[in-house]
Amino acid sequence: MDIQQERSDGVLVIAPSGRIDSTTSDTLDQALTxxxxxxxxxxxxxxxxxxxxxxxxxxxxxxxxxxxxxxRGVLVLCALGEPVRQVFDLAGFLPLFTVERSRDLALTRCAxx
Amino acid sequence: MASAPxxxxxxxxxxxxxxxxxxxLDGFRAEHxxxxxxxxxLHVALDEILSNIVRHSQTGPEAGWIDVTIERRGDAVDMTxxxxxxxxxxxxxxxxxxxAPLEGRQPGGLGVHLVRKLMDRVEYARAGGRNxxxxxxxxxx
Numbered sequence: 001m002d003i004q005q006e007r008s009d010g011v012l013v014i015a016p017s018g019r020i021d022s023t024t025s026d027t028l029d030q031a032l033t034x035x036x037x038x039x040x041x042x043x044x045x046x047x048x049x050x051x052x053x054x055x056x057x058x059x060x061x062x063x064x065x066x067x068x069x070x071x072r073g074v075l076v077l078c079a080l081g082e083p084v085r086q087v088f089d090l091a092g093f094l095p096l097f098t099v100e101r102s103r104d105l106a107l108t109r110c111a112x113x
Numbered sequence: 114m115a116s117a118p119x120x121x122x123x124x125x126x127x128x129x130x131x132x133x134x135x136x137x138l139d140g141f142r143a144e145h146x147x148x149x150x151x152x153x154x155l156h157v158a159l160d161e162i163l164s165n166i167v168r169h170s171q172t173g174p175e176a177g178w179i180d181v182t183i184e185r186r187g188d189a190v191d192m193t194x195x196x197x198x199x200x201x202x203x204x205x206x207x208x209x210x211x212x213a214p215l216e217g218r219q220p221g222g223l224g225v226h227l228v229r230k231l232m233d234r235v236e237y238a239r240a241g242g243r244n245x246x247x248x249x250x251x252x253x254x
């Protein structure tokens with residue numbers, strides 16, 4: 001998995017690619033943990049290049065969301081493809097996260113909230 | 114030449130073994146014209162079951178081996194995962210609460226829940242001192 005990171009108006013966008021499963025989720029975990037540890041409080045995770053996610057990836061997002069909430073931060077997810085959306089739905093994760101259709105909408109939401 | 118209806122691999126109960134099994138599934142899908150965009154539930158289910166086995170086997174003195182068989186039956190795909198770890202029926206795990214608020218969510222238990230939801234049929238058997246989980250997936254109509 002390669003992860004692209006981009007900063008835009010005080011928001012850090014983390015964009016993983018490929019499959020988020022038990023063998024790749026550590027890479028995403030490290031990126032999110034490093035971001036929050038270094039003081040990032042407004043994060044967008046862009047799923048545009050993600051083909052699917054398994055529970056190992058859900059676990060990473062859950063931990064990041066809890067940590068950011070404790071730090072009064074904001075986490076917005078965007079561009080969920082159908083496989084990712086379906087797994088979120090089955091796991092009951094959609095109500096737990098702020099989800100936007102596109103990165104632009106996510107950035108607006110993140111900057112405003 | 115007709116594509117082979119059945120593929121078997123034996124992988125180590127380790128993250129590298131999980132990657133090998135996923136690659137085998139990739140090859141099988143390609144051979145059978147099953148696109149990732151439709152057949153991704155097979156990958157998620159395989160990852161959930163194998164990572165469960167790896168997690169449990171790490172308590173033992175050495176990593177065991179896992180047999181994975183993928184078989185096409187008409188439109189359907191059967192995946193059978195067999196390991197020689199202690200008897201463990203993942204289908205007996207309690208269902209996670211998927212309605213709890215963020216604070217109440219525990220990171221765990223979701224994997225088998227996803228397998229149940231994404232596969233059309235899941236069966237466990239303990240046979241010959243081995244755990245055998247059989248999953249059937251049918252492409253969406």
